[in-house]
Amino acid sequence: MTDPQVPGDGEDDAPFIYVNPDDAFAPPVEQADNEPPARLTILQWLPRLAAGAGVGVAAAALGTAHNRTLWAGLPGGLVLGLLLTLSAALLLRSWRGLPMLLAGGLAWVIVTQLLSLERPGGDVLINDPAAAIPFAWTGLVWLYAGLVVWGIVAFLPRRWFTR
Secondary structure: OOOOOOOOOOOOOOOOOOOOOOOOOOOOOOOOOOOOOOOOOHHHHHHHHHHHHHHHHHHHHHHHHHOOOOEOOEOHHHHHHHHHHHHHHHHHHHHHOHHHHHHHHHHHHHHHHHHOOOOOOOOOOOOOOOOOOOOOOHHHHHHHHHHHHHHHHHOOOHHHHOO
16 A cells, blocks of 8 residues: 655645635735726716715705704704714715715705795795794704715815725
């Protein structure tokens, strides 16, 4: 009987490569490219900007519709609307940077301002702060605090949003 060959003893033709079991499932290390990322064309930007504007429209419409909602006597709708605006702004900034944030913020401002106009019959979604209703100031806070949220997200460090 012949003895089985032990890998790496020099008797076989194929070299034996030892793999550390701890490193077997480690993700591969990518080589850093020195090339800048490819720039998008205008036709590639348009759908992305439209999607960003859609996110801004949704945040503005939902926040404006619910800014006067009271929960347990507190303006919970205003707080949730501002949190929704913050999450939309962070999403858009991390998605494609400042152009997406600008598209969403501009859409948010336009929709919020259009919804603040008086409707036929005197209906309003954003009320006058001098109105004789509880928490009449929520409409004014919604308009200006939402703008502040978009501005704060615009000035956050770029490194927070890179891969």
